[in-house]
Each structure stands twice: as C-alpha cells, then as structure tokens.
Amino acid sequence: MERYIDMHCHILPEVDDGAASISETQKMLQIAYEEGIRCIIATPHYHPRRGHEHPAVLRKKLSEVRKLARQIDEKFRIYLGTEIYFGQDIVDKLRQGDILTLNRRDYVLVEFSPSESFNYIQQSLQQIQMAGYQVILAHAERYTCLRDDIEAAEHIWDMGINIQINAGSIIGESGGKVKRFVKELMERDMVFGVGTDAHSADKRAPRMKKAAAYVKRKYGEDYMRGIFFSNAATLLRKRK
Secondary structure, three states, X not given: OOOEEEEEEOOOOOOOOOOOOHHHHHHHHHHHHHOOEEEEEEOOEEEOOOEOOOHHHHHHHHHHHHHHHHHHOOOOXXXXXXXXXXXXXHHHHHHHOOOOOHHHOOEEEEEOOOOOOHHHHHHHHHHHHHOOOXXXXXXXXXXXXXXXXXXXXXXXXXXXXXXXEEHHHHOOOOOHHHHHHHHHHHHOOOOOEEEOOEOOOOOOOOOOHHXXXXXXXXXXHHHHHHHHHHHHHOOOOOOO
16 A cells, blocks of 8 residues: 655644644544555644644644554654744744744745735745755645746746645646646656645545545656655654
C-alpha cells in the first residue's frame, strides 16, 4: 500500500475553522489512515479571523491528537506547524516564537487572499526568504494572479519558493480551470508537495488516495511519490 504525507491539514480540535471537536479530529484521523496517509503536519491557521492560538495551546492540542493517532497505529505520526496568513509583522512573530514553523524547521507555510496581486505576493515571499526561511506557498492554485498567468507561477518557483497544491484540486474538485492550472504546474515539475487542506470529516475531509492514483497514472510512480511523500519527508527529518 502507498504511504502519503499530508503537509497541510486543519486537524487540531477547537483552534481554528478546522476540526470543531476532539471527536471530529478522531474521525478525520481514521479517514486519513484509511486513505493511506501515515504522517500529518497539522497546520492550524495564524489568521486575523480564522484563528491565532498561542503555540503553547497548539502543542497541548498536538499531544492529544498524537494519542488518538497512536490508538489507530503506533507508527501514525502527527507533527506541528502553522498556515500563516501573511502580514507585515510575520517575520518578527516567527523570530519571537509567536508563530510556529513546520516541525521546528526553517520551513514556513504561507497563504494570501486569493485575489491578492502578484507584486504583493512576490515581495512578501521575498521578505520571508530574506529573513532566512524556506517558504512554501499554500494552495498555489487559489491565487488568481498565478492561475491566470502560468509564467507568474514559474517566476515564483524560480525564486526558490516551494509550491503546495491541494489534493482535491488535482482531481477537479475546485473546477476545471483550477484542474488545468494544477496539471500545468505538474507538467512543468513545479509542485513541491500535496496537502489535503482538510477542515472536517465530511465536506473537506483528509483524502489523498484518488488524487495520488491519478498522478501515478498520468506522470508515473516516481513523480507521484515525490509530491505525495518524499519531498514533504524532508520537513520531518531530524536536524543533524
């Protein structure tokens, strides 16, 4: 059976617009495991409206979720990060430890408003890079300025920005235009990793199997493993 890493998931209970309760988290974990997901990076929002819990609270919630995961399988791993909505104070908050990086590494998962301009996104990503962080752009297919201009997306990639896409977008759950854009990203080898961006056990559940099978069929097993497992695995390795 294939093994996947979900690098973008709102599975911590009662901290953002994701899992509303610990029982919802439990259901999400079960779905994820049945889908072949063996590692999840929990990425609660750091967002002015959707959630901005203190890291101490997030770590406590992580501990609870890890216990539930171990009840399913001792080797089912949960790690902690944040999905950061960009603001001018983000770099300072990262340095102060008020916002968490992914698995205590120097990688950060960053999002913007879908309608944000290309110049703003580019300059903001550059600002985080210049502070010494490796940047992953969350669900790149959502940004109109990139979706309407593949060359703009290529420019972001050439800057050294890692692009994350959502599993559902690969199989058309966000519409044909998004699916075509994601296909173009994959054909240009401009995808770092895939996440479910799951928020619940029903409408936005942590599902990857169907998308992974599609990518494997279209682009081969090696490519599928890269974006569904191997690339994200670099975030989970212990520092030397």
